[in-house]
Amino acid sequence: MTTTASAFNVPTKSEVSENNQAIFDQLEKQIGFVPNLYAFYAKNETALADYLALQSRKTTLKAKEKEVVNLVTSQINGCRYCQSAHTALGKMNGFTNEQIIEIRGGSASFDEKLDALAKFTSATVSNQGKVDEKVKASFFAAGYSEANLIDVVILIGDKIMSNYLHNLTGFEIDFPLAPEL
Template structure:
């Protein structure tokens, strides 16, 4: 398989160079997966606009979706990045691991994690009981749409890393034994 390397600032388009500069100012570095998206002249700007678009989901809910989807898709890069970001948004180490296993102690968040897992595993065909539990937990049609969009955003990143295998530049997430519900 082709070997991918992370492009440097000088190897990307002028538009992406500007985005690299902005990421450096905001984060102190350009994450390797973002840099890899920079191989596309328009991809990085397009992706960041999608990722940063307004949503009905809270940052904590978005991170729960990101964690379970990345776990199911076996993306160590995104598991690692979202372990860090999840903790920045209030999750404990154990809560991050629980979400990656497919559960959350908070009933409403658990319904979201279960739905995101079902959507991912079943290619968008979540089982009816899981969808019903999502709505019973207090989520709305708007939340459903935003959950599907969040799953799709994370799948794109999972697939890009799984194909390129570029180096993980976050503390590597611990491996875990998956429960039957996530497999």
Template sequence: MNTSTNLTFKVPERAEVSTNNQAIFDNLQKGLGFVPNLYAYFGKNETALADYLTLQNRKSTLKATEREVINLVTSQINGCRYCQSAHTALGKMNGFTDNQILEIRKGNATFDEKLDALAKFTVSVVENRGKATPQAVETFFKAGYTEVNLIDVIIVVGDKIISNYIHNLTQIDIDFPLVAEL
């Protein structure tokens, strides 16, 4: 429940979404073993779920671990418990330890110089609404990232902001193991 408005936002059941979205629900069920509530909520809209999944699954110059760094940092800054929890689970699937994930959520990755530059760059981008500090940009490029990578980072940040804002507005139930607040 969103306590600021006293409205309850309901996650739709499969039968309550369009035929196209039902097919996507079936694919998610097959691939993940369940339909995450946040994805299901996108299913209320005829095109949003397919559009969002296309954005999320686009080809990228960034590795899965790099995308998880961006997802964790962005979700932490935006205060999205759903995405913090989901991306903690995904981060573990991508080889990060619990301690590394906590460090990433705080905007650092001292265990890996390149990921540390990425985490700090992401913090600067998100906190400054795209106007990253010159130092964060310089450190990002010195770590070996390119302008092509920069574009992909911004696309991942944008993707994550969409899901962060949807959850922050709706406060739908978190169906991943809930992570602790920092």
């Protein structure tokens, strides 16, 4: 059977495995609902648990730094779902609407360290990891370490998975829609 774009539906709790139903219950307790992205991962027996484990791994990056990486990566990859979700999360982490728009554009002039991170993330995603030495030097000069570099790359990989999944399927965005840039 061939699946068309219009056939990509988000499963309900009753349509996923018992293991994934238990994860749905945990998500509802933790965040109040099951985001459509997570529910879509549950169409696969192990993907949701694997993805959540990746997302909750210990990292050297602070919450605001993670949102910078998420916003820049999602913007470059054109994922409206993740742009919208991370705009909401960015606000929860203290960014203003104006700051979020600037971050999505690949810079953060309001904070020197976050600006270096945004530019490094943008260059990494745009150039498949082949980043100009000046950009890398600015990243390290801003106070980031090689351990931070590894965490940025892991977070970019996390976000690319979700960006591509939504870009391929186009299921409904269940966050306030982020403005177009």
